[in-house]
Amino acid sequence: MNNPVPDVGGKKELPSRVNSLGWLLLVTGIALAGLGYAVDPRRMAFDNVIGFLLVVSVAAGSVFLVALEYIGGAVWSVPMRRINEFLSSLTLLAPILAVPLFFHLHDIFHWLHPEALDSDAVLAGKSPYLNVNFLIIRFVAVFVLWNAFTYLFTRNSRRQDESGDPRLTTINIRLAAIFMPVFAITLTLTAIDWAMSLEPHWFSTIIGVYYFSGTVLAALSVATYIIVRLHENGYFPMLRRDHFYSLGALLFAFINFWAYIAFSQFLLIWYADLPEETFWFINRWHNGWEYVSVLLIIVHFAVPYFALLTQESKMDLKRLKLMSIWILVAHLLDLYWLVMPTYHESVSLSWTMLAFPVLFVGLTVVVLSYNMKRNNLVPIGDPKLARGLSFHL
């Protein structure tokens, strides 16, 4: 390597205090979830769907961001790419969170009830897709694919740390090109299986894109928060305002993308005014859900839009930290809005809602700390690293 790369390499472990906190949160989350299943299994199953989708968002979204960097030839994100790689290993753990769901499928999926199928021609017509065997096949296929790509991306990236071989980047670019259509299909299937089929009569062709926009936001906000925190604590001394500006700009772009997709979905259904589509929104406009719907627009769009609008705010570390947590919570609210009206027609709050977010935070910290112990924090062998470090707008 002829490029004068500043000394950024090496493994940098998180303090054991953080690791213990992560384990504590993880165990607390699991305990809460277990307690929830003991007290009110149906309610807990719905919260489990939200929690599962949240982890899938961050996991699949991180794989997507890694692939995006390769396929787009991005330079600015190379020094921080490891964070996305670390988070993408959540794809291995996400299916575990769905295991309890498979014992409560009857509680969450109306299309599974045989008596409903008998009297309902629509559900009977959808049964070639909506049946348990095919659901399990899809579930397994989706996660096998995601894990395979995650494994290949990160393996090549880690090998490059030692060899510095630029051909590994080329291989990953080709992998990313294959991954993109695979990701589009698998994420759409996930959104249909775990969000749309909760209301088996309803259909929206845009639901996959809708969930995708939230997915990228969730993954990006988690990564942004981690990167800013690590930078503040001296892990990423080489990052500059230009890097943070890029993170903020990407967050801002996807805030707008989410609003665009969410409004498109609403506008088309509102315009056509077909009863088989509108009832989904009508359910979200009665019995207190109208407040959640309005809150979602404010929390998921209006506030982060204005908070990240100016150039300065995208570089302000405090603002970025606040907004990345904010956007993650907004995504959680989005999932709640997507899933919960099926559980109960009116808004219902419960302590069980806390279980999976707590579990998720703990899991993320543990996964991050595990990976940071074993891997270099910066991809030192990447041929684009020198340009990434000297990146300015």
Add this chain to the structure above:
Amino acid sequence: MNDKLLYSITAIFDSPDEIIHAAHETSSAGYTRFDVNTPYPVHGMDRAMNLKPTRLGFFSLVFGILGAASAILFMSWISLVDYPLVIGGKPFWSWPAFVPVAFEVTVLLVAVLTVVTMIVLYFKFPNNSHPLHDTPYMKRVSSDKFGISIQADDPKFNERDVSDFLGKLGGKEIAPVYFDTEDLGHGHRFFEPKFLLVLAVMAIVVSGGTYVIFNQIMFMEPFTWMSTQAKQKAQRPSELFKDGIGMRRPVQGTVARGFLPYAFTGNPDAAGRSLLNPLPMTKDVIERGKAGFLTYCSPCHGNFGAGDSRLRGQFPNPPTLHSDKVRNWPDGSIYHVITEGQNVMPSYASQISRDDRWAIVNYMRVMQRAHNAKESDLK
């Protein structure tokens, strides 16, 4: 050189990194009146030059709010006040439909007005001259070099110091730029005769062009084909008649052929009693009645008049024509119902001619007989 004043000292650099460095050093050295010229936007220049954030963003915000508000107000005015239309059974004021339009107008207005504001505020439009124009320096920095120009009106300016300073930064082709005294005071010359003349010419050309396009060119026919014919069209004046009215009234006391007024309006009983079917029961007449029946009657009453069309159940049910009531009606009553309508059935007087109506009555009689055939009919 008596009428020439020193404008600035310029220097050329080779790379964006050098110019960023030079701009940073210049602003750090305390110079405030200087500018940087590059062939493309170099990011990070604002900070290197220590510039205050531009006010342009504020203008954009104002224009954006203006655009959104005007679009929403305009659409609200159209759909509530000027031309309320029910579209798809939705309320007059259907805001979701406004969102895409409001968004587009906002973007359009922000983009156009921000550029105009930038040109007026920062380029001092309509002033189009600048001392750096037509200099060798400008030729270089508008193709592949990066230049810095420290102005003579800087409080720290000193010709020799600045030249030395730029030389120390690594600048090449350090040269002074002069300008004519007549170029002094380049403010907004909105009231300059030349500018007003240009504005007037533009206004005349744009409005005149718009007028010609919308009033002349739009109505030009490239080929007349058969659309222009020497005949009188409805609602058009006529040169043939003295009063110039194309649509003539009938001569007083006469009735046009086939336009005999109906004498039994609102009087079905009299129609049944007085009207007699002028058509005979021949095969031709029945065929004619069948065609009329299948065209106008069967969509509601069914192909065989049994009231079993696909409208059944979606509408007040169309009655069967084989009921005792209809069968015992005289022909005149059936003719009256076709002419005037009954209950939800509208009048068919304008669609079905008088003779066709009688033919349909005959065809109905045939169907009624077929539907309630007597023993004797089978023989």
